[in-house]
Every structure is written in structure tokens, then in C-alpha cells.
Amino acid sequence: xxxxxxxxxxxxxxxxxxxxxxxxxxxxxxxxxxxxxxxxxxxxxxxxxxxxxxxxxxxxxxxxxxxxxxxxxxxxxxxxxxxxxxxxxxxxxxxxxxxxxxxxxxxxxxxxxxxxxxxxxxxxxxxxxxxxxxxxxxxxxxxxxxxxxxxxxxxxxxxxxxxxxxxxxxxxxxxxxxxxxxxxxxxxxxxxxxxxxxxxxxxxxxxxxxxxxxxxxxxxxxxxxxxxxxxxxxxxxxxxxxxxxxxxxxxxxxxxxxxxxxxxxxxxxxxxxxxxxxxxxxxxxxxxxxxxxxxxxxxxxxxxxxxxxxxxxxxxxxxxxxxxxxxxxxxxxxxxxxxxxxxxxxxxxxxxxxxxxxxxxxxxxxxxxxxxxxxxxxxxxxxxxxxxxxxxxxxxxxxxxxxxxxxxxxxxxxxxxxxxxxxxxxxxxxxxxxxxxxxxxxxxxxxxxxxxxxxxxxxxxxxxxxxxxxxxxxxxxxxxxxxxxxxxxxxxxxxxxxxxxxxxxxxxxxxxxxxxxxxxxxxxxxxxxxxxxxxxxxxxxxxxxxxxxxxxxxxxxxxxxxxxxxxxxxxxxxxxxxxxxxxxxxxxxxxxxxxxxxxxxxxxxxxxxxxxxxxxxxxxxxxxxxxxxxxxxxxxxxxxx
Amino acid sequence: xxxxxxxxxxxxxxxxxxxxxxxxxxxxxxxxxxxxxxxxxxxxxxxxxxxxxxxxxxxxxxxxxxxxxxxxxxxxxxxxxxxxxxxxxxxxxxxxxxxxxxxxxxxxxxxxxxxxxxxxxxxxxxxxxxxxxxxxxxxxxxxxxxxxxxxxxxxxxxxxxxxxxxxxxxxxxxxxxxxxxxxxxxxxxxxxxxxxxxxxxxxxxxxxxxxxxxxxxxxxxxxxxxxxxxxxxxxxxxxxxxxxxxxxxxxxxxxxxxxxxxxxxxxxxxxxxxxxxxxxxxxxxxxxxxxxxxxxxxxxxxxxxxxxxxxxxxxxxxxxxxxxxxxxxxxxxxxxxxxxxxxxxxxxxxxxxxxxxx
Numbered sequence: 001x002x003x004x005x006x007x008x009x010x011x012x013x014x015x016x017x018x019x020x021x022x023x024x025x026x027x028x029x030x031x032x033x034x035x036x037x038x039x040x041x042x043x044x045x046x047x048x049x050x051x052x053x054x055x056x057x058x059x060x061x062x063x064x065x066x067x068x069x070x071x072x073x074x075x076x077x078x079x080x081x082x083x084x085x086x087x088x089x090x091x092x093x094x095x096x097x098x099x100x101x102x103x104x105x106x107x108x109x110x111x112x113x114x115x116x117x118x119x120x121x122x123x124x125x126x127x128x129x130x131x132x133x134x135x136x137x138x139x140x141x142x143x144x145x146x147x148x149x150x151x152x153x154x155x156x157x158x159x160x161x162x163x164x165x166x167x168x169x170x171x172x173x174x175x176x177x178x179x180x181x182x183x184x185x186x187x188x189x190x191x192x193x194x195x196x197x198x199x200x201x202x203x204x205x206x207x208x209x210x211x212x213x214x215x216x217x218x219x220x221x222x223x224x225x226x227x228x229x230x231x232x233x234x235x236x237x238x239x240x241x242x243x244x245x246x247x248x249x250x251x252x253x254x255x256x257x258x259x260x261x262x263x264x265x266x267x268x269x270x271x272x273x274x275x276x277x278x279x280x281x282x283x284x285x286x287x288x289x290x291x292x293x294x295x296x297x298x299x300x301x302x303x304x305x306x307x308x309x310x311x312x313x314x315x316x317x318x319x320x321x322x323x324x325x326x327x328x329x330x331x332x333x334x335x336x337x338x339x340x341x342x343x344x345x346x347x348x349x350x351x352x353x354x355x356x357x358x359x360x361x362x363x364x365x366x367x368x369x370x371x372x373x374x375x376x377x378x379x380x381x382x383x384x385x386x387x388x389x390x391x392x393x394x395x396x397x398x399x400x401x402x403x404x405x406x407x408x409x410x411x412x413x414x415x416x417x418x419x420x421x422x423x424x425x426x427x428x429x430x431x432x433x434x435x436x437x438x439x440x441x442x443x444x445x446x447x448x449x450x451x452x453x454x455x456x457x458x459x460x461x462x463x464x465x466x467x468x469x470x471x472x473x474x475x476x477x478x479x480x481x482x483x484x485x486x487x488x489x490x491x492x493x494x495x496x497x498x499x500x501x502x503x504x505x506x507x508x509x510x511x512x513x514x515x516x517x518x519x520x521x522x523x524x525x526x527x528x529x530x531x532x533x534x535x536x537x538x539x540x541x542x543x544x545x546x547x548x549x550x551x552x553x554x555x556x557x558x559x560x561x562x563x564x565x566x567x568x569x570x571x572x573x574x575x576x577x578x579x580x581x582x583x584x585x586x587x588x589x590x591x592x593x594x595x596x597x598x599x600x601x602x603x604x605x606x607x608x609x610x611x612x613x614x615x616x617x618x619x620x621x622x623x624x625x626x627x628x629x630x631x632x633x634x635x636x637x638x639x640x641x
Numbered sequence: 642x643x644x645x646x647x648x649x650x651x652x653x654x655x656x657x658x659x660x661x662x663x664x665x666x667x668x669x670x671x672x673x674x675x676x677x678x679x680x681x682x683x684x685x686x687x688x689x690x691x692x693x694x695x696x697x698x699x700x701x702x703x704x705x706x707x708x709x710x711x712x713x714x715x716x717x718x719x720x721x722x723x724x725x726x727x728x729x730x731x732x733x734x735x736x737x738x739x740x741x742x743x744x745x746x747x748x749x750x751x752x753x754x755x756x757x758x759x760x761x762x763x764x765x766x767x768x769x770x771x772x773x774x775x776x777x778x779x780x781x782x783x784x785x786x787x788x789x790x791x792x793x794x795x796x797x798x799x800x801x802x803x804x805x806x807x808x809x810x811x812x813x814x815x816x817x818x819x820x821x822x823x824x825x826x827x828x829x830x831x832x833x834x835x836x837x838x839x840x841x842x843x844x845x846x847x848x849x850x851x852x853x854x855x856x857x858x859x860x861x862x863x864x865x866x867x868x869x870x871x872x873x874x875x876x877x878x879x880x881x882x883x884x885x886x887x888x889x890x891x892x893x894x895x896x897x898x899x900x901x902x903x904x905x906x907x908x909x910x911x912x913x914x915x916x917x918x919x920x921x922x923x924x925x926x927x928x929x930x931x932x933x934x935x936x937x938x939x940x941x942x943x944x945x946x947x948x949x950x951x952x953x954x955x956x957x958x959x960x961x962x963x964x965x966x967x968x969x970x971x972x973x974x975x976x977x978x979x980x981x982x983x984x985x986x987x988x989x990x991x992x993x994x995x996x997x998x999x
């Protein structure tokens with residue numbers, strides 16, 4: 001048998017070709033390695049660093065705010081936040097149920113937050129803050145079950161005085177894109193002041209956020225820290241506010257709706273800035289619960305509204321001292337010019353009634369302020385004309401914002417013929433001038449404007465810029481009212497409290513001597529023969545009192561507005577009186593007052609309970625109300641104006 | 642023993658060392674310390690298998706290959722009944738505490754069967770009948786594997802057919818016909834066979850921005866890992882891409898990226914050279930085989946091995962789509978290591994018996 005060896009040469013040749021092809025392919029792959037690892041290595045190294053390094057902003061602790069005595073208004077306190085690592089979450093339903101059980105929030109709210117956290121990114125996000133100790137303990141105890149949850153300590157704004165300074169301090173919020181432009185110190189996502197002192201002094205309180213460079217893994221989980229650029233804490237800020245007086249104002253308001261503004265007439269330093277009702281500022285320090293937010297904004301009394309700076313009221317009789325000063329300066333009235341008040345005057349063929357049925361008899365200027373005689377000021381207004389009244393009001397700063405650092409002020413309205421033609425398309429009606437003469441009609445002011453105007457009355461005619469930080473106000477501007485005219489008006493205001501016939505003479509026996517002027521601003525047509533306390537709350541007139549103390553050397557002007565207070569002398573004036581007592585009264589008096597409830601010389605007119613008011617009551621009545629009828633009026637037996 | 646090829650053994654030993662180091666690194670990243678140890682045990686056991694098969698006579702194995710082949714087809718068919726679906730595929734057979742991937746062994750058996758078939762047809766060119774038989778022998782297991790579904794392994798079975806036809810020799814007109822038929826098959830596969838995720842992979846390769854967080858993400862992370870390794874690498878167990886787990890499937894498909902990141906171009910090219918040496922020696926053995934069976938087996942195996950290496954490294958470095966083809970010996974997995982070692986043993990047997998006269 002012959003053994004024929006298979007001819008393998010063709011297959012060997014083809015195998016060699018195959019090897020050559022493979023060799024070429026291997027060369028390509030080797031070349032590819034060379035390109036990636038040698039030529040492009042720098043580029044890929046940067047990509048790898050970007051992968052693993054995260055720059056985490058470190059919030060700078062915000063500055064603390066103290067009042068004029070150094071008492072803390074605003075500080076930080078440690079708090080616990082709940083972080084969620086979405087990638088670690090295996091069963092969102094179970095986690096949500098757990099968080100609802102430990103009362104982080106209602107179940108739907110928790111589910112919404114978890115869903116949002118999961119949708120936004122795979123990086124951890126804060127889903128709750130301000131945790132209670134029991135919640136921290138519960139989460140720590142279930143760590144092994146819920147690895148996606150982590151407790152993180154942080155700081156939170158803390159207001160020892162709470163709601164009493166809520167409007168003043170304002171709120172924080174995430175920086176807006178507009179603010180980011182042109183401000184290199186701000187980082188996206190940073191918390192900045194949105195309102196109040198927090199916004200006005202953001203540059204002082206804000207500090208500079210730092211950076212933490214951390215190594216993260218593919219799931220965004222922090223593995224270690226590499227580098228830290230520590231944040232620079234915000235600087236402390238001392239404001240002119242007096243917490244003791246602010247608290248006294250809150251106590252004295254006793255749940256009534258309105259505003260109290262206190263300032264030093266000598267330089268405009270604000271001592272009290274209060275709007276009531278208020279809200280719990282802690283609600284805005286972190287996660288705002290939707291339910292609570294809805295509750296706040298649907299409250300008919302609108303607690304978020306800062307009435308001290310923004311609400312517009314007719315000044316009522318509180319305008320009279322300003323017009324009296326103007327009349328003296330421009331020679332419309334002299335010290336001795338008098339009017340015989342019979343309880344009503346007839347101008348333009350229409351009867352304008354004085355609040356005092358039966359009249360005040362013969363009154364001159366000083367007395368007219370003391371008894372708040374409407375008849376005197378009807379004639380004065382008629383003789384001056386609307387343009388002069390408007391000029392006087394503007395000279396005292398009405399109709400323009402006062403320039404407080406907080407911003408957001410309303411300008412108010414000083415009406416005149418030009419305004420009427422522009423806004424209403426008709427010339428000014430002379431009868432309205434008579435109403436404006438006693439602070440009714442279209443004229444509208446804010447509480448802070450009245451405080452500034454009265455400051456000018458008692459500081460020698462200087463229009464100050466109210467301010468919260470020493471030295472921030474612009475230098476006072478002279479109003480051009482001669483000092484003898486101002487002194488005359490002051491005498492009238494002193495008699496309001498001290499005089500036998502003064503509208504607030506019931507407060508004349510208090511140990512601290514103060515002066516001022518009541519004002520009752522009409523909300524709706526007066527109902528004859530019905531005492532104000534028998535009217536529904538929302539139909540009562542607004543009660544105003546602007547006063548100053550001590551007499552002779554005024555260091556504090558207080559403007560009080562009680563919405564639907566009904567009666568200025570028994571409702572608004574006592575509030576100012578209590579503040580003056582606290583500021584200048586004997587120590588014993590202060591002690592007893594803080595301990596007790598309202599003194600027997602104070603009457604309050606608080607709104608009915610929640611739900612009783614269907615719609616927000618108008619804080620500003622329509623300017624056209626009641627120009628042809630009389631002015632607001634009280635039962636003669638009872639009080640004053 | 643002394644008649645075995647030392648270069649091939651050296652290449653295998655070098656790759657085994659790299660495999661252990663790379664697996665050790667990724668085991669740290671994934672906090673699974675057992676993986677590296679298991680891989681080195683498999684490599685050691687695989688080495689024993691290699692020697693055993695080297696000492697066997699490949700001609701005997703080829704002669705009884707029909708038996709192996711039938712058993713393999715039975716096992717692959719049984720998989721559809723008994724195998725649990727893992728990650729959407731029925732690829733694994735559970736044997737006590739171990740899972741076996743039969744498709745890896747099917748490949749060895751298919752190459753052996755192809756070699757045996759080629760040995761029967763001792764002509765310089767294939768006739769049509771033999772070519773069809775070759776296509777049938779590779780096509781049946783390829784179809785079964787593709788249905789698991791395991792496209793990567795099915796493709797390597799296709800590569801066996803290409804290599805066998807090439808080595809067997811076909812007229813150029815037939816090649817033109819085959820390429821055309823292949824194109825039609827690819828189009829048909831695209832339209833009816835490929836799963837959406839498989840299509841996505843191919844599309845992503847064509848346009849990496851297509852899916853940043855799926856397969857495009859994987860490939861990008863892999864390129865970052867390889868590239869950031871630079872010339873000298875970040876050091877063993879210090880690669881940020883692998884240790885921080887940016888790198889996907891690091892102990893299987895993307896193990897080469899772990900090695901390249903941590904040892905740089907020096908280590909990566911050294912490992913690639915070890916693979917090139919291995920492929921080169923297998924082809925040297927194919928050229929020096931005493932018969933058609935030996936040449937066909939070594940040639941087909943060398944070709945499939947090279948294709949796997951090229952596609953895997955190409956995928957890791959971003960020049961080939963992500964197909965799920967692992968890197969022989971380096972990727973984690975006992976079945977793959979054993980199957981590769983058995984094939985290498987048979988190749989050594991071919992070398993040992995190249996002058997045998999019987």
C-alpha cells in the first residue's frame with residue numbers, strides 16, 4: 001500500500017495570507033492604543049478627572065443681625081436635613097411610607113418629593129429639613145433598611161422673635177438668574193435674601209460660599225474629599241430696631257390687624273417696623289409645605305403683606321396737623337383765625353358735618369387740632385384749594401416713597417387737579433377738596449409716610465430718610481416750614497392728649513407725657529346711631545394714631561394703624577401709649593405692663609376667627625367713598641377725633 | 642512535554658499573569674475579592690487541560706468529533722428547556738454550584754468537526770458538496786446560539802465557517818456569491834432577528850452621541866479609561882475609571898480597559914503582543930501541521946481567537962461596536978478559559994505530532 005501524502009501547500013499558502021491579514025488588523029489595534037494612550041492621553045485624563053471630581057458649593061453661614069441694644073434678631077442654628085441618594089433607592093413606595101410614618105410630610109407630599117428627587121438627578125438632594133430629634137433617631141435606627149436616606153447637618157436661619165420680626169427680616173430664596181448676571185460672588189443655587197433685611201443687606205450678611213472638591217464614583221456617591229476652599233461667613237449687622245419696643249407693639253396690637261411704625265425723628269432710625277397679622281418665618285427657612293403655603297396665601301387677612309410699608313390708608317384726621325402747618329406757613333390761617341363750629345358747614349351748597357354733633361363752638365387753630373374740629377379744616381381746605389393742600393402733603397413726603405432700605409414701598413396718592421385729569425379723565429371737583437381737608441377722599445398714605453411726616457413736624461422741619469442701619473439714611477432735607485408754625489402745631493398735638501377737650505385726653509394721666517393726633521378713616525358710610533362696636537368688624541373704620549414722645553424733646557415717633565379698629569382714641573392711641581410707656585416710662589410700669597394683658601384704658605378690635613371672612617377685606621377703601629356725605633363720625637358721647 | 646511549543650506556553654503564562662492582576666484590580670473595585678482567585682484557579686485548571694489535550698492525539702479526537710458534535714447539539718437544544726433566563730438570555734447550564742456556558746465548548750467541537758470534514762476532502766479546492774456540509778456543520782450550532790440569544794458567540798461560529806472556507810479554497814466567483822449572500826443575510830438579520838438592544842449597540846457605534854448613558858456611555862467610559870492611562874498607567878488597583886466604577890462590565894467585556902488604564906500603553910501593548918505571539922504561534926503550527934486536519938483546526942482556531950481579540954480590544958478602544966465578545970483568557974469565566982485551553986491543547990498536540998508518521 002502506498003502512502004500518498006496530501007498536498008498541503010495550497011492550504012498553507014492560504015493560512016499564511018490569513019495570518020498576514022490578521023497581522024495588519026493587529027497593527028491597526030496597536031496603533032489605536034498608541035493614539036488613545038500616547039497622543040490623546042491628556043484629553044482623556046481631563047475627561048477622567050471631570051468624571052470623578054465634583055465641585056460642591058459650601059454655603060457660607062449668613063451674618064447675624066442684632067438690634068440697637070445688641071439683642072439677637074436673626075441668627076443661625078444647627079439643623080438636620082434629610083438627603084436622598086436616588087440611585088440607592090430600591091422601593092420608592094416603601095421609603096415614602098416610612099417617611100410618612102415618621103411624619104416628614106403627608107404621604108402624597110413625600111411621594112412627590114421622592115419622585116422629583118429621582119427625576120432631577122442621580123446626585124443626592126435634600127428632601128426634608130429641620131428634622132425633629134425623634135425623626136433623626138428613627139432614620140438612624142433604620143439605616144440598614146433605607147440606605148438611600150442620609151442625615152446631613154446644616155444651618156438654618158433662626159429668628160428668636162419669630163413672627164414678630166417676620167416682615168422686617170424677610171425671606172431667603174434661591175438666587176435668580178438675573179441676580180447672577182454681573183455678580184461674580186453669587187453661585188447658582190445659592191440662597192440669597194429675597195425680601196426684608198435679608199435682601200437689603202445681602203452683601204453684608206451673605207458672605208462668600210466656599211467649595212469642596214470631592215471624588216465621586218459612577219453613581220455620584222461621594223468617596224472622599226480632595227480640596228476645600230472654606231466659605232467666608234457673612235458679617236454681622238446691627239440695626240436700629242429696638243426689639244423691646246417691637247415686642248411691646250406686638251403685645252399692644254393684641255391680634256388686631258394693622259401696622260406699627262416707630263422711628264427716631266432726629267435722624268430717621270427705625271425702632272419699630274411691624275405688620276399684623278404676621279406669619280411664622282421658619283416656614284420659609286427650608287422646604288415650604290404646599291399646604292401651609294396655600295393656607296398663607298388664601299388667608300383673607302393676607303399675612304404676607306407688609307402693611308407698614310405697602311398698605312395704603314386714608315389718613316383721616318391725622319392729616320390735620322400737616323395742613324395746619326401749611327396754612328400757617330402760607331398765611332391761609334393765622335394763630336387767631338377762628339371758626340364757629342355748629343356741627344356742620346355748608347360749602348358748595350352741600351352740608352359737611354363735623355364729627356361732633358352740636359359742634360365745637362368757636363375754635364382757633366390750636367384748639368381745632370386738639371378737638372379735631374372738622375368744620376375748621378373744611379374752611380381751611382376750601383380757602384387753600386387742592387393744589388396747595390397737595391403741595392403741603394408732598395412737602396411732608398406724602399405721595400413718594402420714603403426710601404427705607406428694605407424697598408417695596410408704596411408711594412401713596414396725593415391727589416390734585418392734574419392727577420384727576422390724568423387718572424380719572426375729569427377735572428378736580430371742588431367738593432373733594434373739603435374731604436381731603438380732613439384726610440378723606442382720594443388721598444392715600446402708608447404708615448411709614450405718616451411717621452416720617454410727623455417726624456418732620458417735631459424735629460424742626462427736617463424730612464428724614466428712614467433707615468435700619470446707622471448712617472444709611474440720606475441727610476435730612478428741610479421742608480421749609482418755619483419753626484414757629486411747627487411749634488404751634490405741636491402745641492395742638494400736645495393738647496390732644498393733655499387738654500381737657502383733647503380727643504385722646506383719656507391717656508393724659510399716664511406717667512409718660514406724649515403728644516400726637518388721632519385719625520379715624522372711613523371704610524364705608526357711617527350708620528347713624530350705631531355704636532362702632534356693634535358693627536361687623538369689616539365695616540368698622542380704620543383707627544390711626546401718630547404720636548411722639550417725650551414732649552419737648554421728641555426721640556420717638558410712633559405711627560399706629562388698626563384696620564377696622566373702629567375708634568382711634570380708644571383703640572389706636574393706647575397702642576402708641578403703651579409703646580411710649582415701654583420706651584420712656586418708669587421701670588416698674590414696664591414690668592407690670594409686660595406681665596399683664598391689655599390695660600383697662602385700651603379697647604381692641606380684633607378680626608373674627610378664621611373662616612369668618614370670605615374675601616380679603618379692602619385695606620384701602622375706594623377713594624371716592626363718602627365725599628358728599630359727612631366725614632366719619634363716632635357716637636358723640638363716646639369719644640373724640 | 643519537551644516537544645510542546647514553548648512560545649505558545651509562554652504567551653499563555655504571560656496572559657494568565659495579566660489576567661490575575663487585572664481581575665484582582667476589578668475585584669477591589671466591585672468589592673468581590675473571590676473573582677480574581679477563581680479566575681486564577683480556572684487558569685491553572687485550564688493549563689492542566691491544555692497539557693492533557695496536548696498529550697492526546699488530535700487525529701483521534703477529530704475522528705470521534707461527530708459524537709462530540711451530536712452531544713453538543715443536544716446540550717444546546719436542552720438549554721432552551723432547562724436553563725434559567727439570566728439577563729434575558731438562556732446561555733448557562735447549572736451544574737451544582739457552577740454554571741457552565743455550553744456555547745464556549747460548542748465552538749471547540751465545531752472547529753474540530755470542521756477540521757475532520759476538511760480532512761476527508763483532500764483536494765486543493767473545496768467542492769460544492771463539502772462547502773455546503775461545512776456551512777451546515779457551523780450553521781446549526783450558530784443558529785442555536787443566536788437564539789439564546791448570544792450574538793457575539795454566534796458571530797465567532799460564523800468566523801469558523803469563513804476560515805474553513807478560506808482555508809479549504811473556493812473559486813473567486815463563489816466568494817463573490819458568498820459575500821452577496823452574506824450581505825442579504827445581514828440585512829435580513831437586522832430586520833427580523835436582531836433584538837432592539839443589539840441594533841442600538843451597532844447604531845451607537847456608528848454615532849457615539851446617540852445614547853450617552855447606554856452603550857455609548859459604556860464605550861465612552863472605556864475610551865476615557867484607556868486614554869487616561871497614558872504611557873505608564875495609573876498603577877495597579879489605582880485606576881479611577883475602574884475603581885470608581887465608571888467602567889461597565891469590567892471583569893468581562895471591558896477587562897482590557899482596566900488593564901490599559903492601570904498599566905498604560907506599556908502594559909497594554911505588552912499584553913497585546915502576548916496575544917499576537919499566541920496567534921502567530923498557532924498559525925506557525927497550522928503551517929507545520931502534518932495533515933489537513935491539523936492545519937484546518939489550528940488555522941480556524943487561530944482565526945477565531947484573533948477575531949475575538951481584535952473585536953474586543955477594538956470595542957474597548959472605540960473602533961468596533963459593543964458586541965459582548967469577551968477577551969479570551971483575560972475575561973472572567975471558567976467555561977471560556979477551559980474551552981480556550983482545550984483548543985490550545987489540541988493545537989499543541991498538532992505541533993507535537995507534526996512529524997508523526999502514523
